[in-house]
Amino acid sequence: MTEPAQRALLPAGLRDILPPEAEFEAAVVERLMATFGAQGYERVKPPLVEFEDSLLAGSGAAMGPHTFRLMDPVSQRMMAVRADMTLQIARIATSRLRNAPRPLRLSYAGQVLRVKGDDLRPERQFGQVGVELIGTAAAAADAEAVLLAAAALAAVGVSGLSIDLSSPRLAPAVVAAHGASLGENKPLRDALDRKDAAEVSVLGGPAAAMLAALLRAAGPAASTLAALAKLALPPEAAAEARRVGEVVALIRGAAPELRLTIDPVENRNFEYHTGLCFTLFADRVRGMLGRGGRYVAGESHSPGRGEPATGFTLFTDSLLRALPAPAQRRRLYLPSGTPAATAAKWRGEGWATVAGLDPVADARAEARRLACSHVLTGDRPQAVE
Helix, strand or coil: CCHHHHHHCCCCCCCCCCCCHHHHHHHHHHHHHHHHHHCCCEECCCCCEEEHHHHCCHHHHHHHHHCCEEECCCCCCEEEECCCCHHHHHHHHHCCCCCCCCCEEEEEEEEEECCCCCCCCCCCEEEEEEEEEECCCCHHHHHHHHHHHHHHHHHCCCCCEEEEEECCCHHHHHHHHCCCCHHHCHHHHHHHHHCCHHHHHHHCHHHHHHHHHHHHHCEEHHHHHHHHHCCCCCHHHHHHHHHHHHHHHHHHHHCCCCEEEEECCCCCCCCCCCCCEEEEEECCCCCCCEEEEEEEECCCCCCCCCEEEEEEEEEHHHHHHCCCCCCCCCEEEECCCCCHHHHHHHHHCCCEEEECCCCCCCHHHHHHHCCCCEEEECCEEEECC
């Protein structure tokens, strides 16, 4: 391998995004942000790096294994590169915007970096776009988050959307009612995540029968809610199930065409969430498009004074896989000496203009070399091929 080629190598999980994908990604992000803004969400922009003891405090500790650290040469304190933006938005809401009226609606877009990828997302750097709705525990807020995610994805052209709802507190409440703790039983948690009914029956103890019933209940929202209603759930678990049903009813009332499923035991990727959560999928697209759910904002920085919140994050790498390839933009080659007013006229009509900087013998060949679809001949664009 030559030395220049060696210098061009990138670490595993990192890549350059080239034309036209980079421009397409930026356009998709701005369309998403416009959809959020139209529903009252105001954009904020947190820094890429924060002090480690702030970024990873409290609920943020769940992101610790995913986070790059570095030493700040100015303060001589450890800093951390964000691996997720949600907790940053919560920090802003409960510190810089603590006196803003509630409920507070914020949106964001930016890049995150993780120590390693996983099977579904090998990329270590990727874009996040999302919203947070802070300061209300209303079921209508949960429904608003789901509906806004669906509307934003529809606005950029995603089809075949499926939304999987879950309640990370439901299974733990069942286990707790039988005198145990799911949080302290990693093998049982892993078995539930794998949907391994045989292993759950072995590891579940007195709660095994009820956990098995929850596993069987997973499926389309209507059938899952009917199955949950027939179970003699302990009070806390029953309350979680009722909350899911209330949110589903609100979503159905506003968007009956949405495809909703419910997984009563799903807990993966919801490390710091405290209530109803959801994951977004699309037909024929590998991995999730995004996820969201309820959590406590600001608990990390003001223990005991956190605020109820919900929101969601979309992943731009997965999102682009769910969209048709971008149409090639019309590029018009302008021979050297073309007046600026002429160039402005064609840009005003939607063309991307590429100015020739030196006279050439064959303008058509030069346009082809510069990947232009048309060349200005006289006062009219002509196709290169």
